[in-house]
Amino acid sequence: MAQGASLAAVVAVWAAVVNARLFPGDIVPSPAAVAGRIVGLALSADFYGHLRVTAAEIAGGLALAAVAGILLGVAIGARPLLRRAYEPWLHYLAPTPKIVFFPVMLMLFGVGAASKVSLATLGAFFPIVLGTISGVREMDPVLVQVGRGFALSPYRMLTMVYVPAIRAALVNAVRLGFGVAVVVVLLAETKLSSAGIGYLIIDAYRHFDMPLLAALVLVLFGLAILANAGLARLARHGAPAVSR
């Protein structure tokens, strides 16, 4: 309700700014023009092809980062010595913009999807591994002892004790990783690519098609909201109604 009202207010201000001609009309397009382009995108098969490319790159990168981040995060988090040895380095490396590694990825994996997936993996890995480590550090140590006492295999320790015990931390970490993967993939697509939403955006800019540019950004925004809501659902799914 309040969210809908704030959205309407933003659109109204936007329309007023365009009507008042505060900016040249070809730089700031009207809401109606942008809405028209969004409909146009929704009806074009071409757009869905690019969307699939971007979505696959993000999903692939996030999946690889999640597997690597959770495995390493539990391995490091569960051992105080490893934690002291590696956690500081991970913290130092985490804020480095991963796009600086794009040239390396291009040389290793080429201009296609693989260079974007590997970059997204690298980007999403850090928040996921750090989130996992802190989740493991904060979990109740007796739960690990229970698992060990029942002589669980390492695989069962991971799936039956660690992952469910730190579920909330993991979902948060994956959400953070998702955000980084989106940024990294789109940025890489605008630099050097022949497909994807990032490519469409930079292509619209090259042709000075501002309504299309704005339409793409808004569509992207909407998709990010949906994906985030999906991940939030994942957090609630299967968790007990009451927590201790």
Place this chain on the structure above:
Amino acid sequence: MTSPEPSAPVPPLSGDTSAVVGWTAALRVMNVTKRFHTGREIVTAVDDVSFDVREGEFLSVIGPSGCGKSTLFKIIGGLLGGFSGEVRVGGRSIQGPHRDIGMVFQEESTFPWRSVLDNVAFPLEASGMGRAERLDRAAHFVSLVGLKGFERRFPSELSGGMRQRVAIARTLAFNPKILLMDEPFAALDEQTRYLLGDKVLQIQQATKQTTLLITHNIGEAVQLSDRVLVMTYRPGRIKAVVEVDLPRPRSDDVITSDAFARHVAGLWRNLKEEASRGLAESEALVSGGAG
């Protein structure tokens, strides 16, 4: 009734006496010593401890806080290495956690994300048992500890005593040869502690479950045990072995009898000196730290 003075110290059992006296050792602890390096000094937590737990017996290890009981618990359960000596189950030396030993912890240890039934089914699921079979078995142990009707509840919806019953049922479902418990009732109030102890005793008597209980509670040790080992305060050694020759079942009449009180008093005489030493040492530490 002329029962032997329960406080009479008996030397700890050593060597293989099982053939002579006609029982078999389910668990043998042989010359176990554990030292901790705390930076400045070396603390001997457990010093040359040896004892046997007989098949079907309820044995308690009692000692003051800081006597190394919990260290001993972790060593026997295979959660703590770096000790000298040996722990043997079924005649074989064990390294690390062992299938034959089921542990119950002092702390809150139920899995908060699992229902009561799924908590109890945990060790069965971990060993790869099919869903229908393990839930069936788990339901049996849930009702055994008196939690029938609570199968679908989560630990957060239960009292502390109920949660500890879930933990005990979970370990019983593991079907261990030896039930190893570290002050499982310590966090509970006195009445709950007594009733839950009685429940555990009933189950143990019915199943002849070999049980080793670590405790600091004298009444609990007398209520439950066939024998009680008394440990000294730091370094933890075995000071005495006390046979609790009270009749079973340990009904209210037994619990309130003079013989019961004599056992409690005898154990207290054994423990008092150790507890006093522990208290004096921790007081010295506090005043030393403040001064």
